[in-house]
Amino acid sequence: MTRIRLLATSDVHGSIYPHFYGDNSPRAWGLACLKTLIDSLKDDHTILIDNGDTLEGTPLSFYHYKNDPKEISPMTKAMKACGYDFINLGNHDFNYGEDALFAHLSYLDAPCISANVFYKGYRLNTPYTLIEKGGVKIALFAVTTQHIPFWEKPENITNFRFEDAFETAKAITKQIREETDAQYIVCAYHGGFERSLTTGEPNQELTGENEGYQILSEIDGIDVLISGHQHRSLCGRAFGKVYTQTASSGTEIACIDIDENGIEAKILKAPEEADQSILDLCKEEEEACQKWLDQPLGTSRVSLKVTDEADARLHKSQLITFLNKVQTEVTGADLSASALFLGATGFDETITMRNIVSTYVFPNTLTLKKVTGAQLKAYLEKDAEFWSESDGKIIVNPAYDYPTPMHYNYDMLDGCEYTIKVSNPVGSRITELKVSGEDVQDEDTFTLAVNNYRASGGGDFNMIREAPTVREDLASMVDILADYIMEHKVIDFEEVHNIRVIL
Numbered sequence: 318m319t320r321i322r323l324l325a326t327s328d329v330h331g332s333i334y335p336h337f338y339g340d341n342s343p344r345a346w347g348l349a350c351l352k353t354l355i356d357s358l359k360d361d362h363t364i365l366i367d368n369g370d371t372l373e374g375t376p377l378s379f380y381h382y383k384n385d386p387k388e389i390s391p392m393t394k395a396m397k398a399c400g401y402d403f404i405n406l407g408n409h410d411f412n413y414g415e416d417a418l419f420a421h422l423s424y425l426d427a428p429c430i431s432a433n434v435f436y437k438g439y440r441l442n443t444p445y446t447l448i449e450k451g452g453v454k455i456a457l458f459a460v461t462t463q464h465i466p467f468w469e470k471p472e473n474i475t476n477f478r479f480e481d482a483f484e485t486a487k488a489i490t491k492q493i494r495e496e497t498d499a500q501y502i503v504c505a506y507h508g509g510f511e512r513s514l515t516t517g518e519p520n521q522e523l524t525g526e527n528e529g530y531q532i533l534s535e536i537d538g539i540d541v542l543i544s545g546h547q548h549r550s551l552c553g554r555a556f557g558k559v560y561t562q563t564a565s566s567g568t569e570i571a572c573i574d575i576d577e578n579g580i581e582a583k584i585l586k587a588p589e590e591a592d593q594s595i596l597d598l599c600k601e602e603e604e605a606c607q608k609w610l611d612q613p614l615g616t617s618r619v620s621l622k623v624t625d626e627a628d629a630r631l632h633k634s635q636l637i638t639f640l641n642k643v644q645t646e647v648t649g650a651d652l653s654a655s656a657l658f659l660g661a662t663g664f665d666e667t668i669t670m671r672n673i674v675s676t677y678v679f680p681n682t683l684t685l686k687k688v689t690g691a692q693l694k695a696y697l698e699k700d701a702e703f704w705s706e707s708d709g710k711i712i713v714n715p716a717y718d719y720p721t722p723m724h725y726n727y728d729m730l731d732g733c734e735y736t737i738k739v740s741n742p743v744g745s746r747i748t749e750l751k752v753s754g755e756d757v758q759d760e761d762t763f764t765l766a767v768n769n770y771r772a773s774g775g776g777d778f779n780m781i782r783e784a785p786t787v788r789e790d791l792a793s794m795v796d797i798l799a800d801y802i803m804e805h806k807v808i809d810f811e812e813v814h815n816i817r818v819i820l
Contacts, residue, residue, distance in 0.1 A: 319451025322363040323573040327545030328565040330374025333395050335591045338376045339662045339675035345589045347567045348395040352592035362450045368545040369407025369507035376674040380606040382413045391599035393421045401427040405459035407507040414473045430459040433485035435478040444489045456499035458489050462508040464526040483528040490538045501540045509547030514555050520720050547721040552584045610671035617808040623663035633729050636663045638813045641731035643801045648685045650766035652732035656725045681794045684772035685787040690761035695780040701737045701746035703727035726776035736817040
């Protein structure tokens, strides 16, 4: 039997170049580094698959879609040069709209195999593909988390429909078994695991966003599950099936070998050596992006730098105060909420675009919601679940670090004063909540500025999704922040310390 090799990337998130855009320090990540590894592993019996979330995630991606949206993106060019055979779609591949997505798909030589994604009533491709190499037949299909409509701006997915990933996987596996003589079935799933693979206990709310455990445990016939979305480094066996998942930003690749001895899977790290052809391919736009990143926009008299993320959340960095100040002024809201994203650098005294895109790393827009006092309290109680207690100290709830870091699901509000008492039971941790010095009553109403992800209920903040929408601002927060800083030139405000987190 000929050895068949599957190479799979997932959640590369626009990463091409081997550096961190915050300060251009070197990193062993991105497609340029992965291309070096791919070339060393690939032969005539290799299938190269990407499992989604490629178009969004770096300043280069943001710069491209801001300045040259009608041109082919650097990420698309780099993927084509890597020689992908098949691609799946991830939720972030819809962030820049239909035109951007279809330009990406039409330029690649690799067919899109997202079987549960429908466009204008039609599936994007055939439900599965049958591959024969060296006399071995492999059936390959892909599904994508169906929760995309909960997060994505409606105008970006107007003509799309997303069917249940688990039910689609179950039906297609049955179809493959009935219609083909495939010896192996491989499912690429842009979704993760909703339960522990060892204990079966839920590791998050069972919303249907992630169904990997259910696919492994309940669908007979699948031999390999290539997962993603959660940015975890996973490789193993469960329920008689092999599973993999790679970390984000092109730091890893999954290598799955199938031969007469069975199926062997491993996760391989990206090397430090980058492929020069990939570096050269996107050089012109990368250089333009670097110049754009270093443009000075204004200065700040208030310290907006983040040097300790944990402390910046526990004691509310003034960077958050500034973000909320901008959101409040732009929307006219009574209240505003912002999160400190993982790896956020904050702003230097001289603020540049590099500061902004290294701090606000998602292409979020703003939504103005109308909330009651009761909804506001429920919102803050959900927020308060972020904290936990250990040995008399306040720590981050481990559930927000595992199975995937979710620190973006801790919002800090301005326009109100509140206390979180961590030692109290979940659901009873907000011991004080005031607006303009007055205790908030359940029947009170306020306007609240949040990003579009939170407005859609992202992070299981269903009370925000259910609150009426007053209006939406479709400009990106990066643009809103840059425009605000350029208009005001000098950022100066009195520090606000309105949140107390206590044991």
